[in-house]
Amino acid sequence: MKNQSHAMLYGLGAVFLWSTVATAFKLALADLSPLQMLVIACAASLAVLAVVLTLQGRWHLVGAVSKRQWLQSLGMGLINPGVYYVLLFEAYDRLPAQEAQPLNYTWALVLAYLSVPFLGQKLRVADIVAGLICYSGVVVIATRGEVLSLRFSDPVGVGLALASTVVWASYWIVATRDRRDPVVGLFLNFLFGLPAVALVCGLTDGFGFALGSSVASAVYVGVFEMGLAFVLWSLAMKKAEQTARVSNLIFISPFLSLVFIYFILGERIMPSTYIGLVLIMSGLWVQQLKTRSRMAGAAS
Template identity: 75%
Template structure:
């Protein structure tokens, strides 16, 4: 049953959770290595998704897939959670939250560009304009306003953040051909990815988890960012009569995130962060307007 009011409430709840995760990332990384943080978060998310599948009556679907679909789960699990979160957490480990978080939001634009060769979509002038605006914001944030010098504050950190957007966009392009239930699929991806994460953790930094606050933050990330937020957003899309209105809610998250970053982490938000973030959101808004126009054209065509 479609219900736009419920869809907006689910969407707002998701956005609120997404707004807190940049802060949670930094709190977890205070005492944990990125791979330790990923191991704890991934384990917590698996438990949450298992409980959700039982509550939603979909648990049996976990055991009813084909051999090909289980193999697909292994492959997609290597991308998300393994590679994507290795890169993302690595970026947050090196960059201030106010820099890493806006850079991560450019994945939506990367998705639009990758959709051209892989999904056969057309690249329009508005896509190019959106890209120029968006990545101008990236340069402003990455150079902390010293645009003319092109002196990046942490080139490796910026590279990890941008690489994570490429991986995340690629994951969603692969997911367009995924016929599994979304929650079942994500649960299996994380379940098959967990042993790889555990092996890398054991081989590199070991299982010496320290800091109750950091471990708690990592559990929070797994429960809310990786688990509940995904389920809420799936419900929002399912209930929505107008998906564009729900999708536009995501533009609130990066600005709300800066509030948490300032008050909880105590980061002084630089003017360059505000300017860069506005440029990134403006670029994404241009891209979103094009997608919405296309969708409305299909509805009335």
């Protein structure tokens, strides 16, 4: 049953959780390698998704998955949580949280661009303008304000962050053809992705880490960023009478995230971060204008 008030509450809950994870990433990476962190987070996420399936009484949907969907789960699991989070955590390992976090938000723009060749959608003027605005913000953040020099603070870290947006956007393009229940699909993706990530971790970094605050932060990421936030956002979309109003909540997240980064991590927020983040969010807003006008036209 549709309920806009409930949808907004679920959406705000998801946005709040997403606002905390940049800080949690850095706390976890203080003592863990990106792969070690990913194994712990994946295991925690798998456990919490299993609890959600139990509470929702959806285990029968897992058994009803076809052979083709089992193979689909394997492929999508290698992308998410596999490749995507490896790139993202490596980026956070190299960059300050205040830089890595805004760069990751450009995935929505990448999704629009990739939808042209893979989904047959048209590239509109709004997408081009949004891209120019967004990526000017990326340059401001990546150069820490020294735009004319084009000297990136950490070219590899910036490249990893931007590469993660391509992988994440590609994942959602593949997901448009996914007919599985969203929570069931995510559970199966993690069920197949975890062994692959654990194998790579065992062959490279190993599992020689001590229990402590970093492990607790990795568990937090798995439970809340990879698990419950997704469930809350799915509920918000299902309950929403006006999805645009719920979707707009996402613009709160990066600015709220800077508050946690400043007070918990103690990072001094640079002026270039504010300027770049405003540019990125402005570009995404311009891009959404096209979507809003199309939805309004369809409703009239």
